[in-house]
Each structure stands twice: as C-alpha cells, then as structure tokens.
Amino acid sequence: MKEKPTSPIKKPISYALAIFIWSIAIVLFILLIKSFNNNGVIADDKELFDNFSQYEGEIYLSHQYKLPDADIATFRAISDKREDNHIALDKNHVYCGNQILPDLDPQKTVALGNNYYSDGNATYYCQSNTIDEDNRVWWQVIWEEIQFQFFDVPKTQTEFYPFSKLSKSNTPYHAIPNLHNTIITDEHFVYYQGNVMKDANWQTLTEVKEQTEDGSHRQSYFYFTDGEHVYYKNQLLPLKYNEQLYSFNPNTTRFRKEYLFNPMNGMVYMEDRALEQQNAPYTLLSRYAGHAYHALFLSKNGIYFYNARGEHIESLGDNIFTNLAVLEHNENQIERLGDNIFYNQNYTEIAPLVFSNGTKTLFIDAYETWSSGSARRGGGRLASITTSINELDGDLKGEWIKLGEINSGTIWQNGERYFYFDEYGESQGFRHTIYEFKNKQIAENTLHNKDSGLSPSQLIHRLEDNDEIKLAEYNTIAIAKAKTVLYRPIFPYLFALIIVCGIAANFYRLRKKKKSKEQRKN
Incomplete structure (x- = not known):
C-alpha cells in the first residue's frame, strides 16, 4: 500500500x-x-525610617513600591509616633504610603492625631492599615508577573493606604478629648475615619459601654453616642440612646463581629444592621466564645445568627441522618438556625456554653474543616467553620455538682459520671467543650494535680493519650456552618x-x- x-x-x-x-x-x-x-522586596536597600527605604537614588515603601518624585535630601517622617509611620514629607509633597496627598503644603503640614493631617488649609485622613484592591483576573496576574520578573516592569501594587479629604473649614480641626478612636471635629462636623457622623454633637460624643466576657464593662471602639444619637463607626443607627444600651463582641475565635443590644426592646444590631424586628425581643444565648464561631440569639420564633461568610446553613431535625436540610444564601445574612429549643425549658448556663434544665444537658461546640479533607490544621486551607448545639448522651438526669476548677475549665459530677468542661477553647488547643473522665479517681487526681506545671492543654491531652479521658458522647441537634472562600494559586x-x-x-x-x-x- x-x-x-x-x-x-x-x-x-x-x-x-x-x-x-x-x-x-x-x-x-x-x-x-x-x-x-523574589516577591518584589528589594533586599539590599537602605533603611530610612518606619516603612520607608532608599535604593539607587529612589525612595520605596515597604521595600517594594516607589514613591513618585520623592526628594531624598528633604525626605523625612512627619512624627515619631507609631500611628504616623506611613506618612512622610519632602520639599514638594506629603505622602500617604507612596500616594501623594494633593493640596497639602509639606512645610506647614502637621499630624493632628488619630491619623489626620493638615496644613491649616487642607485636611486629610490617611488610614494606618492598608486595604487590598486586587481586582485582576488570573491571566492579568500571570502577565504582570512575567513583566515584573523578566522585563523589570514595576510590581503591580494591590495594597493601599486609603485616604479621604475633609471639607475645608474656617475653624481648625482637632481631636475630641477622651475619645480613643479615629475621630476629629472642626466644631461643626464630626468625622470618623474621614467620614461625616451625621448630626453628631462633638461636645457630648463618647463611646457606648461594651460588655466583656466576664460581665464587666469597658468603652467600645466602634459604637458611639452623643447622648441622643447612636453610631456604628460613622453610620447613624435608627434608635435613640438610652443608658441600658451596651455593645459586645463574642466571636473572637474566628471572626470578630461587633454587636449592640438594646434591653429596652430586645433589639440586636450586628455592626450597623438590625436583626429582624418582628422576632424581637432577642437574648444572647451565651456571652462566651471559647467554643463558638457564631453568636446565637434566642427569640420565641427561633434561634438566629449573623452568617458573615453566609454560603449555607445545615439544620438538623430529630434524625441527624435522614432530616438534613441545606439552604443556600447570599453573604452577610441573618439566618434562622431552627426552633428555639431553649424556649420555656428552664435551661441554666451552669458553665460557659453548657446548659442544663435538670433533665437534659445541652452544650455549644465548634469545629473546622480544611481543603485537604482533614479537620483541624493538618493541611490545606480553611474550608468552613461550624458552631453546633449538642445534647449529652446517657442517663444524666441528676444534679450537676461542681467539684472544682483547674485553670482551663471546671470538673463536674453527675451521678456516677465525671466530666471536664473546657473554657479555653479552640485558640488554646482544646478541640471540644466537654470531656468525660474514665472514673472518679482520675477526675480527683486531675483536680489535685492542677498545679503540676503542665499547661492546661498538655494536662488534658496527656489524659487523652493515656485513655483516662475521652470526648463525651453526644447527639447534634443543630449546626450553623459558614463556608470560607478558598484561594487556590493558579x-x-x-x-x-x-x-x-x-x-x-x-x-x-x-x-x-x-x-x-x-x-x-x-
């Protein structure tokens, strides 16, 4: 062929x-x-001050980003305060990071405090923390990286110090005494981080009280009042101030969120958003956050929480295997976890995140899943966080008797069974809220050896290794689950x-x- x-x-x-x-x-x-x-950092440059350095006759921010038209001979810091270490001047310009602040005279510009800067004519706010503004698609990232690595094109800047210009005023701007936050006034308007706080009275403006985990109070960093209006940062909230108002932030384990509670009507605000008024009054299930990734709010109509990453909730009914409902939602939604199983059941929080009514014992727990498929930090990236409501198994209808405390939690007896209730939480290496001792002798020995020199986690983990303590058996009643956004390098x-x-x-x-x-x- x-x-x-x-x-x-x-x-x-x-x-x-x-x-x-x-x-x-x-x-x-x-x-x-x-x-x-090489991530864009210049290794052999000369340190100048704070975030600035010099290399081959040019000034750089964070060893990476060039300052336009900077004059080396007159380049200087605006102050020696840490809050101003991102601000610099030369004979021509005032710089917020590597960005020029227009209309400022560098010969007259001074720091007013709280990240505000003025030359007596123009006034700016320049935030001391950067924000990420990377909106590039994957092929742009690759092409710009090729240009940077092979053709000496400057590295694309995606992080910036945000700044804003305040209104021109005939009255000098100044910080408000006794306010610790980024607030300033010209005695006509009040600004928070460069944004106007509508109708705020600068003479009476102060922080709303904040309730801490132990029940004490301090000043809030984010909620303010002038005695009449209430603000979250610069946002005016639709309520009138009363002395009973207080803020709290129980979600310190994973995502810090700020809440405001009004005991007058039981309304709750998450930052500047109100929970649905038709479900009020609300009560916070627990102010403790050691084993919780979400703050849970009780209403007669259900249990609610603010789902910051909010991709879905999983709500479990009587049968954990056959009654599983997965509901898809948008980001930043206030979600209903399920019916209020605490309503009219006379539950008492006998220990942080542990509740008993003499018949049943419920507790809150939290866990993570990772992209590798393993729980905990065994590898991969964080895929989701979950807060669960659980019921202890077994014959636990007797009275709970507190036997004593160790510096990470408490030891309890119920009938012939002995338990450890942890209070340290995920951040201290404790994976669960409740553990059960093998017998009475081990529980008593643990209590007596609390000053053995071992850290709390070492003490409990050693008991686990010796099979002297185990995770308490339980049934999961409901879970709130938030998926995180996974970044996979291209x-x-x-x-x-x-x-x-x-x-x-x-x-x-x-x-x-x-x-x-x-x-x-x-």
Missing part, C-alpha cells in the same frame, strides 16, 4: 507547537521559582496543565511518526 505523503506544512507546525508548549512550560517554571524567591495548576499537554502532544507526535515509519516499511 502506498503511503500517503505528509503535508510539508503539518510537520513544521507540529514541531512549532511542541516548541511553543515547552517554551511556555519552561517560562512558567522559571516564573514560579522566581516568584517564590501557577501550579497552570504549569501542571501545560506540562501534561506538552507531554501528550509529544507522545502523539512520536506515535504518529512511528506509525508512519511502520507504514513505509510495509
């Missing part, structure tokens, strides 16, 4: 395609290595895809070439 002649065009094209694929693979491989070894996946495509293309070319030779022999 006569072999069909190969097109003189196809062969060069196949070679060119293979060369192109392998060239891209090599470039991405080099880019990947360089990006790990370079390894793209590189692997190109390598696979390159290998496949070469195998196909070699196989075709071999087949062609066999046909010629025949």
Whole structure:
C-alpha cells in the first residue's frame, strides 16, 4: 500500500507547537521559582525610617513600591509616633504610603492625631492599615508577573493606604478629648475615619459601654453616642440612646463581629444592621466564645445568627441522618438556625456554653474543616467553620455538682459520671467543650494535680493519650456552618496543565511518526 505523503506544512507546525508548549512550560517554571524567591522586596536597600527605604537614588515603601518624585535630601517622617509611620514629607509633597496627598503644603503640614493631617488649609485622613484592591483576573496576574520578573516592569501594587479629604473649614480641626478612636471635629462636623457622623454633637460624643466576657464593662471602639444619637463607626443607627444600651463582641475565635443590644426592646444590631424586628425581643444565648464561631440569639420564633461568610446553613431535625436540610444564601445574612429549643425549658448556663434544665444537658461546640479533607490544621486551607448545639448522651438526669476548677475549665459530677468542661477553647488547643473522665479517681487526681506545671492543654491531652479521658458522647441537634472562600494559586495548576499537554502532544507526535515509519516499511 502506498503511503500517503505528509503535508510539508503539518510537520513544521507540529514541531512549532511542541516548541511553543515547552517554551511556555519552561517560562512558567522559571516564573514560579522566581516568584517564590523574589516577591518584589528589594533586599539590599537602605533603611530610612518606619516603612520607608532608599535604593539607587529612589525612595520605596515597604521595600517594594516607589514613591513618585520623592526628594531624598528633604525626605523625612512627619512624627515619631507609631500611628504616623506611613506618612512622610519632602520639599514638594506629603505622602500617604507612596500616594501623594494633593493640596497639602509639606512645610506647614502637621499630624493632628488619630491619623489626620493638615496644613491649616487642607485636611486629610490617611488610614494606618492598608486595604487590598486586587481586582485582576488570573491571566492579568500571570502577565504582570512575567513583566515584573523578566522585563523589570514595576510590581503591580494591590495594597493601599486609603485616604479621604475633609471639607475645608474656617475653624481648625482637632481631636475630641477622651475619645480613643479615629475621630476629629472642626466644631461643626464630626468625622470618623474621614467620614461625616451625621448630626453628631462633638461636645457630648463618647463611646457606648461594651460588655466583656466576664460581665464587666469597658468603652467600645466602634459604637458611639452623643447622648441622643447612636453610631456604628460613622453610620447613624435608627434608635435613640438610652443608658441600658451596651455593645459586645463574642466571636473572637474566628471572626470578630461587633454587636449592640438594646434591653429596652430586645433589639440586636450586628455592626450597623438590625436583626429582624418582628422576632424581637432577642437574648444572647451565651456571652462566651471559647467554643463558638457564631453568636446565637434566642427569640420565641427561633434561634438566629449573623452568617458573615453566609454560603449555607445545615439544620438538623430529630434524625441527624435522614432530616438534613441545606439552604443556600447570599453573604452577610441573618439566618434562622431552627426552633428555639431553649424556649420555656428552664435551661441554666451552669458553665460557659453548657446548659442544663435538670433533665437534659445541652452544650455549644465548634469545629473546622480544611481543603485537604482533614479537620483541624493538618493541611490545606480553611474550608468552613461550624458552631453546633449538642445534647449529652446517657442517663444524666441528676444534679450537676461542681467539684472544682483547674485553670482551663471546671470538673463536674453527675451521678456516677465525671466530666471536664473546657473554657479555653479552640485558640488554646482544646478541640471540644466537654470531656468525660474514665472514673472518679482520675477526675480527683486531675483536680489535685492542677498545679503540676503542665499547661492546661498538655494536662488534658496527656489524659487523652493515656485513655483516662475521652470526648463525651453526644447527639447534634443543630449546626450553623459558614463556608470560607478558598484561594487556590493558579501557577501550579497552570504549569501542571501545560506540562501534561506538552507531554501528550509529544507522545502523539512520536506515535504518529512511528506509525508512519511502520507504514513505509510495509
């Protein structure tokens, strides 16, 4: 059989395609290595002060980002205070990070405090923490990284110090005495982080009291009042101030959220958002957060929480295996976890996050899942966080007797069974709220050896290793679950895809070439 002649065009094209694929693979491989070894930081620059450095006649912020038109000879810090370490001046400009603040005279500009800066004519707020403004798509990230690594194009800046210009005033701006936050006034308007607090009276403005986990009070960092109005940061809330108002932030384990409670009508605000008024009055289930990722609010109509990452809730009924409902939601939603199982049941919080009514014992617990599929920090990235309401198993209808305290929790007796209630939480290495001792002797020994020199987690974990204590058996009644956004770096996946495509293309070319030779022999 006569072999069909190969097109003189196809062969060069196949070679060119293979060369192109392998060239891209090599470039991405080099880019990947360089990006790990060089993230834009200039290693041999000269430190100037705070966040600024000098390299080859140029001034840089955070060893990476060039300041436009900076004059080295007159470049200086605006003050020696830590809150101003992102502000600098030269003979021409005032800089907020590496951004020029327009209309400021550097010869007259001074720090007013609370991150405000003025030359007597123009006044600016420049936040001391950066914000991320990276809106690039994946191919832009790759192309800009190639330009930076190979062609000496400046690294793309995605983090900035936000700033805003205040209204021009004939009255000098000044900080308000006894306020510890980023607030300033010209005695006509009040600004929080450069934003106007509508109708605020600067002469009477103060912080709302904040209730801490132990029940004591301090001043809130985020809620303010002038005796009439109430504000979250600069946002005016739709309520009138009363002396009973207080703020709290029980979600310190994973996501810190600020809440405001009005005992006059039982309304709750999460930052500047109100929980639904038709479900009021609300009560906070527990002010403790050691084993909780969500603050749970009780109403006669149900249990509610603010789902900050809010992709879904899982609500369990009587049968945990057959009655599982998964509800999809948008971000930042106030969610109903389920019926209020505490309503009219006379539950008392006998220990942080542990509740008993003499018949049943409920407790709150929290756990994480990771992208590798393992719970805890065994690898991968955080995939979700969960707060669960659970009921202890077994015959626990007797009275709970507190035997004593160790510096991480308390030891309890119920009938012939002995338990450890943890108060330290996830951040201290305790994975669960309630553990059960193997017998009375071990519980008493633990109480007597609380000053053994071991840390609380070491003490409990040693008991676990010796099978002297175990996780208490329980049934899960309801869970609130929030999925997190997983970031997966594009370079390894793209590189692997190109390598696979390159290998496949070469195998196909070699196989075709071999087949062609066999046909010629025949």
